[in-house]
Amino acid sequence: KRSKVELIKENSNFLRFPLREELETEAPNINESAVQLIKFHGSYQQADRDVRSGKAYQFMLRTKQPAGIVTNQLYKVMDDLADEFGSGTLRLTTRQTFQLHGVLKHNLKTVMSTIIKNMGSTLGACGDVNRNVLAPAAPFKNRKDYLYAVEAADKLAALLAPQAGSYYDLWVDGEKVMSAEPPDVTQARNDNSHGTNFEGSPEPIYGTQFLPRKFKIAVTVPSDNSVDILTNDIGVVTIVNEADELQGYNIYVGGGMGRTHRIETSFPRLAEPLGYVSKDDLLHAVKAIVATQRDYGRRDDRRQARMKYLVHDWGIDKFRSVVESYYGKQFETFQTLPPWKFESYLGWHEQGDGKLFFGVHVDNGRIKGDAKKTLREIIESYQLSVRLTPNQNLILCDIRPSWKSRITKTLAQVGLLAPRHIDSLNLSSMACPALPLCPLAIAEAERGIPSILKRIRAMFDKVGLKEADSMVVRVTGCPNGCARPYMAELGLVGDGANSYQIWLGGTANQTRLAQTFMEKVKIQDFERVLEPLFYLWKARRTSEESFGDFTMRMGFDVLKSHIETYKGPRTGRSRILLDSDVHAALEKQADEKGLSVHKLASQVLLDYLNGSQDSDSD
Ligand code: HEM
Ligand code: SF4
The missing domain is CATH 3.90.480.10 (Sulfite Reductase Hemoprotein;Domain 2)
Structure with a gap:
C-alpha cells in the first residue's frame, strides 16, 4: 500500500494543488497536503517550540545552488531578506545552501520571487527529488579537474530539476526566469531509448509520483573529500588524464545517513563503487540510476524508501544490472583512486x-x-563572490x-x-538546528554544542591532551542525522530529553561509519563516560593515532570496562614495590642498556600491557 505522501504527490497536478489555494487563505499556516508539496518548492512549515501559547507558524526556505556558488548579488539579496522577512540570521547548511528561518506565510511569495529574480532558486531544495548537488567549494581557477566537477554538478542539477513549471506559476506568476540549459542536458533528459521516461509527461523523468524519497548527489575530484562523497545516493568522481583532459567519471551509489531509533531495519550506509562511465555518458548513467530508484524504491514506507535500502537489499551486482537495462550499456571497471582526504579550505x-x-x-x-x-x-565593498562549503x-x-x-x-x-x-574542536564539529524549530528534535544540538565542546576541551586539559589534539564531533537532536553524526569520531545523537546516544569510530576523512557505543547517556554524565576514554586515548594511542581509529582498535568492551574502573587521571609518578632479586636483575639489565631502572621498567611493563590489550580485543 502506497504511503499518504504518494497520493498527495499524485493528486497535486505537479505540485500545485492544494498548495496554491492554501497560500491564499488568511490562516497563518497551510494544510497537511500543502505542507508536503511546499517542500518541493524549497520550504518547510515550522512552529517555534519555545512559544507555548498557540502555534507560532513560520516557514523555512532553503536555497539550491550547485557547488555552493553564490554571486555577489545573490549574497546581498539573501542577507537583506533575512533581516527584512526572516529571523535576522542566515543559516549555512551541510549541502552548500542557505536556510532562511522565520518567514511568515504572507511574505512567502515576496521572498521566493526576490530570490528567483536574482537568479537564485529554492526549487527542489527539499522534497522527494534530487537535492542540491555538491562539489568542492574551493574556487581554484587553474585546476581543470575542479572546474570539471563544478560543470558536472551544474549539469546534473539541471537534468534533474522539476520541469512542470508549478514553481514559476506559484511564485512569479508563470514568468520563466531561468538561464538556458546546455543542449546535452536537454537531449539527455528527453532521450527515451531505454524506457527511462514518461513519454509526453510535463515531468519526463519524475512523472506524477516524483521519487520515493529525497535524493542526493555529490561530485568531486580524486582525494578531495570535502563533500562527504560516501554519504550520498550518488557520488561522482571526475577522472582526468595526464594532460588534464576529462576522460570520464567513477560512480558510487547507495550512501545515506538517516535512521530511526529502535528500528533495526533503518541504518546509515556508505556508498559503494558502481562503475566507471566515459565523459559523454554521465548524464545518461545518472538518469538510469534515478529511474531505477524511481521504479523500484519502496513507496509504502518512507523510512525504507531511500535508494540505500534498494542497493542493500539487492546487492550491488543486481542493482548494477537493473541500472544497465535503463542505461543501455555496461558500466566499465571503477578506476583505482588515491586515499580520501578531508579538505576544509579555511x-x-x-x-x-x-x-x-x-x-x-x-x-x-x-x-x-x-x-x-x-x-x-x-x-x-570589494564586490566578492562567495562559495558555501559542505x-x-x-x-x-x-x-x-x-x-x-x-x-x-x-x-x-x-x-x-x-x-x-580557533579551537580545532570547533573547526571540525557540526550540529543540526534541532530545538526550537525542528519538529523532530528530541534534544538540543546547535544550542548545546558550544558548551559540549568547551567541556570536551576541559576534559582534554585534565587528562593531559594538548591543544593540537582534536577530533570530529557532531551533534544532532534526533536520529535523522542532519549533521552526519554517523561519520564522526564522536557522534552525539539525541535519544531523549537531555540524553544522547554516543557513536564512536568515524574518521577525519569521512570514510568509515561510526558505531553505537552507548545509549541514553544523560548530558550531565558526559564527563563520567568521556573523560576515561580521552585518558585512555592519550595513554595508549600509537603515534598520530586518531581518536576514531583508537576506539575501533581497542574495541567497545575494553572501553566500557575502562569507564567502570577509571579513577581519574594519573598525575606524576607512583611507586610500586619489587622483590629485591627482581630489582637487582632489573638494575643489571638497565646498566647494560644504558637506561635508568625507571625507564626500563616502564618500557617493559608498557610493552607487556599493550601486547595483552591487543589480544584482549581481538
Ligand atoms: C529544521 C528543519 C529540518 C528538518 C525537519 C529536517 C528533516 C530531516 C529528516 C526527516 C531527515 C531524514 C531523512 C531520511 O531518513 O532519509 C533529514 C536528514 C538530513 N538532513 Fe535534515 N532537516 C532539517 C534541517 C536540516 C538542515 C538545516 C540541514 C543542513 C545543515 C539538514 C541536512 C540533512 C542531512 C545532511 C540529512 C541526512 C541525509 C541522508 O540521509 O543522507 N537538515 N532531515
Ligand atoms: S537531525 Fe533531527 S533534530 Fe536535527 S535538524 Fe535533522 S530532523 Fe531536526
Whole structure:
C-alpha cells in the first residue's frame, strides 16, 4: 500500500494543488497536503517550540545552488531578506545552501520571487527529488579537474530539476526566469531509448509520483573529500588524464545517513563503487540510476524508501544490472583512486589566477549579529563572490593580495578568525538546528554544542591532551542525522530529553561509519563516560593515532570496562614495590642498556600491557 505522501504527490497536478489555494487563505499556516508539496518548492512549515501559547507558524526556505556558488548579488539579496522577512540570521547548511528561518506565510511569495529574480532558486531544495548537488567549494581557477566537477554538478542539477513549471506559476506568476540549459542536458533528459521516461509527461523523468524519497548527489575530484562523497545516493568522481583532459567519471551509489531509533531495519550506509562511465555518458548513467530508484524504491514506507535500502537489499551486482537495462550499456571497471582526504579550505589560499580566497569558519553555520553585518560590508565593498562549503562554512573569493591584511583585520574584529586562532574542536564539529524549530528534535544540538565542546576541551586539559589534539564531533537532536553524526569520531545523537546516544569510530576523512557505543547517556554524565576514554586515548594511542581509529582498535568492551574502573587521571609518578632479586636483575639489565631502572621498567611493563590489550580485543 502506497504511503499518504504518494497520493498527495499524485493528486497535486505537479505540485500545485492544494498548495496554491492554501497560500491564499488568511490562516497563518497551510494544510497537511500543502505542507508536503511546499517542500518541493524549497520550504518547510515550522512552529517555534519555545512559544507555548498557540502555534507560532513560520516557514523555512532553503536555497539550491550547485557547488555552493553564490554571486555577489545573490549574497546581498539573501542577507537583506533575512533581516527584512526572516529571523535576522542566515543559516549555512551541510549541502552548500542557505536556510532562511522565520518567514511568515504572507511574505512567502515576496521572498521566493526576490530570490528567483536574482537568479537564485529554492526549487527542489527539499522534497522527494534530487537535492542540491555538491562539489568542492574551493574556487581554484587553474585546476581543470575542479572546474570539471563544478560543470558536472551544474549539469546534473539541471537534468534533474522539476520541469512542470508549478514553481514559476506559484511564485512569479508563470514568468520563466531561468538561464538556458546546455543542449546535452536537454537531449539527455528527453532521450527515451531505454524506457527511462514518461513519454509526453510535463515531468519526463519524475512523472506524477516524483521519487520515493529525497535524493542526493555529490561530485568531486580524486582525494578531495570535502563533500562527504560516501554519504550520498550518488557520488561522482571526475577522472582526468595526464594532460588534464576529462576522460570520464567513477560512480558510487547507495550512501545515506538517516535512521530511526529502535528500528533495526533503518541504518546509515556508505556508498559503494558502481562503475566507471566515459565523459559523454554521465548524464545518461545518472538518469538510469534515478529511474531505477524511481521504479523500484519502496513507496509504502518512507523510512525504507531511500535508494540505500534498494542497493542493500539487492546487492550491488543486481542493482548494477537493473541500472544497465535503463542505461543501455555496461558500466566499465571503477578506476583505482588515491586515499580520501578531508579538505576544509579555511584560511587563506591562492586561487590560481593571481587572486586569493579566504575560508571563513562560521560556528554551526549561523551568520548573525556583527559578523553578519561585517561579512555583508566586505562582500559588498570589494564586490566578492562567495562559495558555501559542505561543512556550513563560507569562502570569500576573488580577493586581491593587497586587500588581504585589511580583510583579515576587519573580520577578526567581529570574531571571524583565521583557523589557527580557533579551537580545532570547533573547526571540525557540526550540529543540526534541532530545538526550537525542528519538529523532530528530541534534544538540543546547535544550542548545546558550544558548551559540549568547551567541556570536551576541559576534559582534554585534565587528562593531559594538548591543544593540537582534536577530533570530529557532531551533534544532532534526533536520529535523522542532519549533521552526519554517523561519520564522526564522536557522534552525539539525541535519544531523549537531555540524553544522547554516543557513536564512536568515524574518521577525519569521512570514510568509515561510526558505531553505537552507548545509549541514553544523560548530558550531565558526559564527563563520567568521556573523560576515561580521552585518558585512555592519550595513554595508549600509537603515534598520530586518531581518536576514531583508537576506539575501533581497542574495541567497545575494553572501553566500557575502562569507564567502570577509571579513577581519574594519573598525575606524576607512583611507586610500586619489587622483590629485591627482581630489582637487582632489573638494575643489571638497565646498566647494560644504558637506561635508568625507571625507564626500563616502564618500557617493559608498557610493552607487556599493550601486547595483552591487543589480544584482549581481538
Ligand atoms: C529544521 C528543519 C529540518 C528538518 C525537519 C529536517 C528533516 C530531516 C529528516 C526527516 C531527515 C531524514 C531523512 C531520511 O531518513 O532519509 C533529514 C536528514 C538530513 N538532513 Fe535534515 N532537516 C532539517 C534541517 C536540516 C538542515 C538545516 C540541514 C543542513 C545543515 C539538514 C541536512 C540533512 C542531512 C545532511 C540529512 C541526512 C541525509 C541522508 O540521509 O543522507 N537538515 N532531515
Ligand atoms: S537531525 Fe533531527 S533534530 Fe536535527 S535538524 Fe535533522 S530532523 Fe531536526
